Amino acid sequence: MQVIQGRGVSGGTVLGPVFFFEHEKRTIDRRPSSDPDAEWARFQEAGRAVAEAYGRLASEVTEELGQDAGLLFRSHQMIALDSEFEKSVRAAVYGKRQRAEAAVEDAARLYAAVLQKTEDPYFRERTQDLYDVAERILRKLVGEQPRTADLPFPAILAADSILPGELVRLERTRLLGLLLKEGSPTSHVAVLARIMGIPAVIAPESVPRIPAEGESVLLDGSRGFIVLNPDEETRQKEVLRRSEEIEREAALRRRFSENGSGLRVPGIRVECNISSLQDLPAVLRSGADGIGLFRSEFLYLDREDFPDEETQLSVYRALIEGMEGKPVTIRTLDPSPDKFAPYFDPELRDTDDVSRGIRYSLEHPEVFRTQLRALHRAAAEGNLRILLPMVTEAAEVSAARAMSEQVLRELKEEGIPSAGAEIGVMIETPAAALDAEEIAKEADFFSCGTNDLTRFTLAKSGEDAVRDPEDAGLHPAVRALLQAAASAAHRAGIPFGVCGESASDPGLAGFFLESGVDELSVSPGAVLTVREALRSAFDARENETGD
Numbered sequence: 037m038q039v040i041q042g043r044g045v046s047g048g049t050v051l052g053p054v055f056f057f058e059h060e061k062r063t064i065d066r067r068p069s070s071d072p073d074a075e076w077a078r079f080q081e082a083g084r085a086v087a088e089a090y091g092r093l094a095s096e097v098t099e100e101l102g103q104d105a106g107l108l109f110r111s112h113q114m115i116a117l118d119s120e121f122e123k124s125v126r127a128a129v130y131g132k133r134q135r136a137e138a139a140v141e142d143a144a145r146l147y148a149a150v151l152q153k154t155e156d157p158y159f160r161e162r163t164q165d166l167y168d169v170a171e172r173i174l175r176k177l178v179g180e181q182p183r184t185a186d187l188p189f190p191a192i193l194a195a196d197s198i199l200p201g202e203l204v205r206l207e208r209t210r211l212l213g214l215l216l217k218e219g220s221p222t223s224h225v226a227v228l229a230r231i232m233g234i235p236a237v238i239a240p241e242s243v244p245r246i247p248a249e250g251e252s253v254l255l256d257g258s259r260g261f262i263v264l265n266p267d268e269e270t271r272q273k274e275v276l277r278r279s280e281e282i283e284r285e286a287a288l289r290r291r292f293s294e295n296g297s298g299l300r301v302p303g304i305r306v307e308c309n310i311s312s313l314q315d316l317p318a319v320l321r322s323g324a325d326g327i328g329l330f331r332s333e334f335l336y337l338d339r340e341d342f343p344d345e346e347t348q349l350s351v352y353r354a355l356i357e358g359m360e361g362k363p364v365t366i367r368t369l370d371p372s373p374d375k376f377a378p379y380f381d382p383e384l385r386d387t388d389d390v391s392r393g394i395r396y397s398l399e400h401p402e403v404f405r406t407q408l409r410a411l412h413r414a415a416a417e418g419n420l421r422i423l424l425p426m427v428t429e430a431a432e433v434s435a436a437r438a439m440s441e442q443v444l445r446e447l448k449e450e451g452i453p454s455a456g457a458e459i460g461v462m463i464e465t466p467a468a469a470l471d472a473e474e475i476a477k478e479a480d481f482f483s484c485g486t487n488d489l490t491r492f493t494l495a496k497s498g499e500d501a502v503r504d505p506e507d508a509g510l511h512p513a514v515r516a517l518l519q520a521a522a523s524a525a526h527r528a529g530i531p532f533g534v535c536g537e538s539a540s541d542p543g544l545a546g547f548f549l550e551s552g553v554d555e556l557s558v559s560p561g562a563v564l565t566v567r568e569a570l571r572s573a574f575d576a577r578e579n580e581t582g583d
Contacts, residue, residue, distance in 0.1 A: 037267045040239065042215075044260030045226040048235035050213040051254045051266070051274060055191035057198065062174065064141050068133045075129045079136040082176040086169065087116040097204055102314045105231045107337050108165075108200055108224045115169045121147065137177050144170035165224055168199040187211060192253050200224045208232070213255045215239055215262065229257075237262055301549070301574045306567050307363070307557040309535055313351060316358045318560035326363035328483065328557025329423065329535040330355060332407070333370050341379055342403055348410035356418030363419045365460065365483070365557075368407055370425040371396050393426025393462070398435055408443040409454075416455040423460045423483055428467040433459070433478035462535075464488035469517035472524035482525045483557070486536025490514050510538055515547065522551050531555060542569035549573045 069075045090113035098106025115121065121143055128139035148163040187193065187210040194215040203214075203225055214236035219226055229236040235257030254263035254274055263270060307328030308319045319327060335343050335351060355364045370393045371380050380396075397404035414420055424436055437459060447454040461478075463469050464485035476482070490496070493514050510518070518534070525532040533555030538544055540562040548556060549570065558566050 037270065038264040040262045040264065042237040042239040042260050042262055043221075044237055044257045045219065045221045045223075046214070046229035046234055046236035047258040048213075048233065049254070049256045049258070049274065049277075050192060050235045051252065051271065052212040053189065053191050054194050054215070054251055054253050055187055055189070057193055057195040059196075062178075064137050064174075065135055066138050067135070069129070069135045072130045072133060075134070075136045075139070076126060078177060079125055079129065079140065079173075082136070082173050083116055083122070085176055086172045087113050089172070090116060090169075093201070093204070101204075101228075101231050102312055105204075105228060107334065108228065109204075110337060111224075112165055112169050112201070115166060116173070137174055140170055140173050140177070164197065164199060164219075168201050171199065172201065192255055194253075198225060200228055203228055203232075213237075213257065215253065215255060300567065301570045303554060304549070304570060305533075305555045306563055306570070307365075307533075307555060308560050308563065309557050310560070313354055313358075315560065316355065320358070322560040322563035324362075324560065324563050326365070326419075327355060327359060328365050328533060328555055330364065330366045331370070332366055332368060336369060336380075342406065345406050345410045345413075348407060349413050352410055352414035352420065353417060356414055356420060359418070361419060363421060365421040365423050366411060367423040367425050367462070368394070368397055368411075369403065394424045394432045394436060395426065397424075398432065398439075401439065404436075404439060405443060408440055409447065411457060412440070412444055412447060412454040413452060415457040416453045421458045421460055421481070423462060425462045425485075426464060426488075427461045427475060428465050429471060430474040430478050433461055433475060437478060463518075463521045464492070464536075466493050466517060469521045472521040473527070476524050476528035476530060479528075479530060481531045481533065482521060483533040483535045483555070484518055484521060486510065486514065486518070486534060486538040489517060489536065490538075493517060510544065510547070519551050522553065526552055533557060540566060542566065545569035546573040546576075549577065 090109050094106045094109035094113060097109055124143035124146060125136070125139045128134040128142055129136065132139075134142070144166055147166055151163050151166070187207055190210045190212055192213040192215055193206070193211060195217070197216060197218040198214070211234060214225075214229055214234060216225070216236065216238055219238045226236060226238075235255055237255055237257055237260055239262060251265055254266045254270065256262075266274070305325040305328075307326045308315075308322060308324045309329040309331075310316070310319060310327060311331045311334045332348075335348060352364075352366060355366075371391070391399055397407075408422075411420065411422055422440070424433060427433060440456075440459060444454060444456060458480035460481040460483055461468065461475055462485050463472065463482050465488070468475060469489065472482070490511060494511055522532040531554035532552065534548060534553055535557035539548075539556040540558040542565055545566065556566055556570075
């Protein structure tokens with residue numbers, strides 16, 4: 037038995053045999069082409085076919101796994117249609133007289149080299165998406181069918197790497213877990229694994245070939261360790277631990293369902309973060325107090341143009357009806373490099389130079405007005421709140437309020453039922469936290485996005501800002517900013533919530549309680565755990581006060 041520490045990127049524990057997967061090595065024909073026009077036509081045909089295939093795959097994955105997963109393959113579709121990628125291929129075909137296969141391979145390598153030189157880990161990790169697209173185009177060019185890592189038996193798949201397209205094509209009932217050499221928590225494979233509920237660990241380079249194929253491995257995607265050929269005692273301990281975990285969750289559910297107030301803490305709501313209507317059943321099963329964050333940008337990404345007023349209204353209404361009177365908080369459009377559709381601004385489609393959150397909305401008033409009209413019409417039918425992202429100063433909130441009031445006047449004049457809604461502010465930049473006193477004068481509530489607040493405060497990028505072990509439990513600087521904003525909110529008489537990943541951390545329950553947090557918004561699966569942690573912290577405080 038050997039225990040090796042890796043990096044967990046998708047939670048869960050699994051015990052099973054190992055199956056190794058290696059990518060085939062292809063030899064590309066690099067003889068000069070005698071007919072560039074024919075090679076260019078071959079590439080265009082293959083590129084269009086692959087883009088269409090990604091579109092179909094995105095729709096299928098969206099239906100099966102939800103909007104977040106489907107969007108990953110929409111980004112692949114965008115790469116397949118990317119004009120700059122096409123220009124590189126065309127230059128190689130006509131300038132170097134390369135065959136289509138060689139031109140595609142070289143263009144992918146060129147782009148990958150550029151991405152690897154960037155400082156932002158998000159863009160470095162998109163090289164796997166680029167290779168996924170290039171691989172699909174190459175297979176189309178040579179007439180090969182997409183290859184899958186066919187699992188002959190239920191197993192933990194071990195590989196140097198696996199592409200997102202390969203992962204979703206695996207037989208789900210046979211895939212127990214992933215043991216990979218390459219990757220990170222922000223890679224699309226890691227994101228997919230979390231969505232699919234597949235435990236995954238990124239291991240040191242020496243690991244994937246240490247066990248022989250078929251030998252047993254215990255893989256813990258939460259704690260990041262791998263046990264090679266676990267002995268019987270270890271196996272029994274893991275079985276016991278897992279059964280206790282399942283029983284504990286069942287007990288929590290019984291406790292909450294039998295006595296709804298048993299896990300509640302006076303004055304603190306526990307709500308859910310979601311991205312699509314498909315998440316609504318999970319919210320209802322969780323017993324959450326409402327939806328604390330609906331990421332509306334996902335309505336915009338799986339399409340070729342901005343969603344119109346009626347399209348948005350139908351979704352917002354469905355959320356309100358589904359929650360049966362519980363509050364629904366909808367965040368307005370928040371574009372970012374990883375959530376950016378080409379039609380947002382064609383000139384910025386290949387850069388990260390895009391205005392975030394409320395700045396984008398104010399710079400594109402027609403887009404914002406359409407969303408506000410849908411939101412205020414939906415507010416007439418239930419408990420809806422509007423949340424403004426990436427605010428940095430009070431003037432932005434004032435401008436948004438003015439537009440909101442103008443929209444309400446227009447709807448009234450048109451005789452269309454509508455209603456006002458509370459307008460909240462996301463505290464996710466140091467500027468907002470430090471200027472919270474002034475911003476609170478314009479806001480009806482605050483919601484702290486700890487992911488971005490940590491990222492910008494510590495000058496880090498992506499999920500590394502949240503998942504770095506050195507920052508576990510929130511960095512002291514982030515805690516100070518959060519507490520300053522919470523104090524400003526309470527002095528202004530408005531509620532303060534937390535909707536970032538840290539809200540789900542049971543270890544922070546005491547800190548949030550002491551900071552006067554009024555709302556925590558978490559993933560549906562974390563609701564009961566967070567309730568229990570808050571209740572324990574509350575009871576401990578009450579006992580200390582009583583003593």
